[in-house]
Amino acid sequence: MPSELDAIVAELRDSDRQERIDLLLDFARQLPPLPDRLLAHKDASHRVEECQSPVYLFVEFDGAKARLFADAPIEAPTVRGFVSILLTGLDGATIEEILAVPADLVEQSGLTEILGMLRVRGLSGVLRRLKAEVTRAAIAHNQAGDPKPVSSS
Numbered sequence: 285m286p287s288e289l290d291a292i293v294a295e296l297r298d299s300d301r302q303e304r305i306d307l308l309l310d311f312a313r314q315l316p317p318l319p320d321r322l323l324a325h326k327d328a329s330h331r332v333e334e335c336q337s338p339v340y341l342f343v344e345f346d347g348a349k350a351r352l353f354a355d356a357p358i359e360a361p362t363v364r365g366f367v368s369i370l371l372t373g374l375d376g377a378t379i380e381e382i383l384a385v386p387a388d389l390v391e392q393s394g395l396t397e398i399l400g401m402l403r404v405r406g407l408s409g410v411l412r413r414l415k416a417e418v419t420r421a422a423i424a425h426n427q428a429g430d431p432k433p434v435s436s437s
Contacts, residue, residue, distance in 0.1 A: 286381050289373025296369075296393040304398055308365035315368035318342075318355040326355060330417075334409020336402070337363045341414055343421040349376045350418055362399055366390070366407045370414060379422045383415055 285293070296304055318326070322342050332339040337360035342353040352375045356364040374382050390396060390407045399407070 285385055286373055286377045289369070289377075289385065292369055292373050293389065293393050296395065299394070301398055304394055308369075308395070308398075309361055310365075311368040311372065312358075312361040312365035315354070315356060315364055315371065318353055322353055332406075332410050332413045334413065335363060335406035337406070339363060339367060339410055341367075341410070341417050343414075343417045345421055345425040348378050350379060350382060350421070351375060352414070362395075362403060363406060363410070366395070367410060369393075370411065374414075379418055382418045385411065385415070387411070 296307055299307060318340070325342065326340045330340045330342060332341060337357055338355075340355045344351040344353075352371045354367045354371055356367045358364065374385070386392060387408070389411055390399075390404050395407065396404050
């Protein structure tokens, strides 16, 4: 797991319940807006179906490094916070680093203690979808043989 994501997970895990909630809300406020060039692509092909909240994920490659972009509603701060954690901890990582993120990241972060099971399943779905999008974008990038970034769209 990339060191930045590992540090975030450790901080969440080592925090008490209220601190964990506050950290998640802080991350929710830090999620950058989706770049204008991707706004038109907020469609079913980029939506995370496992999540009740409308979350959209985008992956591009700049050489061997993944560039991650996402949109999650302000009205869903826990989901938005988790998405922001993933982007903060994984943007610029390699495909191998992203695919090595443990499937139980939500549990390792201690988020199961503050969120309901439905929300936990949705967050786990966001991570699974992110890994799938990274894989798809990497395949497209490699097939193109083009040094320019290739979007998963």
